[in-house]
Amino acid sequence: MSLNLRISRPRPRRSRSNLPWLITAIFLALGWVAWLNNWQPDDVLAFVNRQILPQVPVEIPQLKTLALKQNAPAQLPADNVRMVEERVIENPQSAAFTADLYSATGKDDIPWPNIDGRTKVEIYTVQAGDSLWGIADKFGLTIDTLRWSNPELERNPDVLSVGTELRILPVVGALHDVAAGETIEAIASRYGVTPDDITGYPPNGLFPPYDLKAGTALIIPFGQKDIKLPKPALSPGTLLAWPIVGSITTEFNPGHKALDIGAPYGSIVYAAAAGTITYAGWATDGYGFTVIVDHGNGRETWYNHLKGALLNTGAVVERGTPVGEVGSTGHSTGPHVHFELRLNGQEVNPIDYLPGPTPQ
Numbered sequence: 001m002s003l004n005l006r007i008s009r010p011r012p013r014r015s016r017s018n019l020p021w022l023i024t025a026i027f028l029a030l031g032w033v034a035w036l037n038n039w040q041p042d043d044v045l046a047f048v049n050r051q052i053l054p055q056v057p058v059e060i061p062q063l064k065t066l067a068l069k070q071n072a073p074a075q076l077p078a079d080n081v082r083m084v085e086e087r088v089i090e091n092p093q094s095a096a097f098t099a100d101l102y103s104a105t106g107k108d109d110i111p112w113p114n115i116d117g118r119t120k121v122e123i124y125t126v127q128a129g130d131s132l133w134g135i136a137d138k139f140g141l142t143i144d145t146l147r148w149s150n151p152e153l154e155r156n157p158d159v160l161s162v163g164t165e166l167r168i169l170p171v172v173g174a175l176h177d178v179a180a181g182e183t184i185e186a187i188a189s190r191y192g193v194t195p196d197d198i199t200g201y202p203p204n205g206l207f208p209p210y211d212l213k214a215g216t217a218l219i220i221p222f223g224q225k226d227i228k229l230p231k232p233a234l235s236p237g238t239l240l241a242w243p244i245v246g247s248i249t250t251e252f253n254p255g256h257k258a259l260d261i262g263a264p265y266g267s268i269v270y271a272a273a274a275g276t277i278t279y280a281g282w283a284t285d286g287y288g289f290t291v292i293v294d295h296g297n298g299r300e301t302w303y304n305h306l307k308g309a310l311l312n313t314g315a316v317v318e319r320g321t322p323v324g325e326v327g328s329t330g331h332s333t334g335p336h337v338h339f340e341l342r343l344n345g346q347e348v349n350p351i352d353y354l355p356g357p358t359p360q
Contacts, residue, residue: 148174191223
């Protein structure tokens, strides 16, 4: 007789994890502590990472995830932020501040106004055949920007000789050489911009409290300089008033039937008497940009070598009305108004009809 013995092995007991209860208890405790201490969510996460996790004998994925989120660095838009090496800048008004803002290849976009990717003030040496207009066009600037960046050109842009070194800005505007005691606010007001336009322009390398050093050159993006000459006296007792306050650089003579009155480039030119503008535009025979005012009774005044007109043909003007701005023709006499008086088509000496021999 054979015996069939069947040995039954005990089934493994299903273990019940205490993890959910542990997590619940931890969260309840955290809630109680947070309520007592008036914590914010970030405070709770920091407490979990610092005090709870090191004491827990098993890994709790939920808490670990919360701690990792709390420690993760803020994610900023990659397109708008460029990280640079962190270091102390001992002299913020130097190239060291801006050196890391651009790549060595110069191919990266620069997040501030610039022309052709230029990142600083450059020096250009005048060559034979150069003109102020040509240089301005070469660098995408305006003639005024060149003048307001190079003091020797400000009054007389005709003084352009081979070998002259010109400061070239990376943006249309002006370059200001700081004088002792000047403030950002005063400089901004002078050029018609805000202080932030100057301090926020990276090539200037400025940091608070903005203690400016005399001799520092500051780029003024889109800044403009006003030429402020006193307005000439109206002189109602004479046939004509002076069109501008300046100096007579060439007198009336048989070969030059006009007065050349020198004044800074861009200065306002005023009508010498009431009348109507019959011409405003470019003229031939070396007159350059010209405005002609008809005063009636065969009298005309001509304002030549202008930068441009302020009124159009047909405009009615009074004595002292602004009609144009002083320009330059490239002649050695510098910027000036070539002022003519014509009686019945014939040029006569304006001095005979003006209040004295000196513009005032």
